[in-house]
Amino acid sequence: MEQQLEKVLSEILTTPETVGALLANRQGLCLGAKGNINPNVSGIGMAISEQVAKLEPNSTLPATVCLYSGNKRCVIQKDGEITGIIYKQTATATTASTSASN
Amino acid sequence: MDKDKLVVPNQIGYLILKDDGAVLESGGDLKNDERSANVIMGLLNLTESIDDNFIANNSCERISIDYEHHSYSICMSNRHIYIVKFSKGQNGATTSSSSSTSVYNDANNELTASSSTVMA
Numbered sequence: 001m002e003q004q005l006e007k008v009l010s011e012i013l014t015t016p017e018t019v020g021a022l023l024a025n026r027q028g029l030c031l032g033a034k035g036n037i038n039p040n041v042s043g044i045g046m047a048i049s050e051q052v053a054k055l056e057p058n059s060t061l062p063a064t065v066c067l068y069s070g071n072k073r074c075v076i077q078k079d080g081e082i083t084g085i086i087y088k089q090t091a092t093a094t095t096a097s098t099s100a101s102n
Numbered sequence: 103m104d105k106d107k108l109v110v111p112n113q114i115g116y117l118i119l120k121d122d123g124a125v126l127e128s129g130g131d132l133k134n135d136e137r138s139a140n141v142i143m144g145l146l147n148l149t150e151s152i153d154d155n156f157i158a159n160n161s162c163e164r165i166s167i168d169y170e171h172h173s174y175s176i177c178m179s180n181r182h183i184y185i186v187k188f189s190k191g192q193n194g195a196t197t198s199s200s201s202s203t204s205v206y207n208d209a210n211n212e213l214t215a216s217s218s219t220v221m222a
């Protein structure tokens with residue numbers, strides 16, 4: 001099972017501008033992390049995804065949350081039991097292009 | 103006049119909150135939506151400190167929440183929180199036309215199938 005998760009995380013890291021990726025379970029425990037990302041982020045990332053799920057509880061498809069700070073962004077998506085957190089960093093702070101690439 | 107300025111393309115709702123979460127202005131889908139305001143205030147409290155090594159505390163300048171057909175954009179400025187709800191461009195026209203042609207094809211197939219059975 002871990003091998004599959006590791007494979008998925010490695011695939012995520014190959015996408016442009018990605019510096020780190022992490023998967024968390026329902027309890028906010030880190031299932032796996034790759035790249036430049038702190039495994040302790042799993043708890044707060046899961047809490048953010050749970051909070052966003054309250055915004056539209058009737059929505060069938062999960063929402064994607066993106067936090068922007070300069071040339072960095074943190075993408076969080078919850079899908080069922082698993083929450084994914086991805087760190088992205090662009091070479092220059094161009095917020096317009098970063099929003100388009102999402 | 104101020105409210106006219108607030109309207110941006112594809113906007114379907116907006117909320118303006120004070121930094122303590124009090125609703126100052128609202129409109130569209132988010133009119134008097136204190137529940138959404140409370141959820142977003144909870145989200146902002148959570149985003150204050152994610153990972154100091156990547157995004158410094160309190161340095162998050164914008165948050166977007168994307169759904170399939172709409173999205174929210176949240177910005178902080180001058181101790182106010184601006185929340186805008188956008189609708190996404192609908193490209194359902196092409197999918198509905200393709201589905202109607204497939205129905206048409208199915209009907210044709212049924213017709214040919216029934217005529218072949220009649221012929222048989």
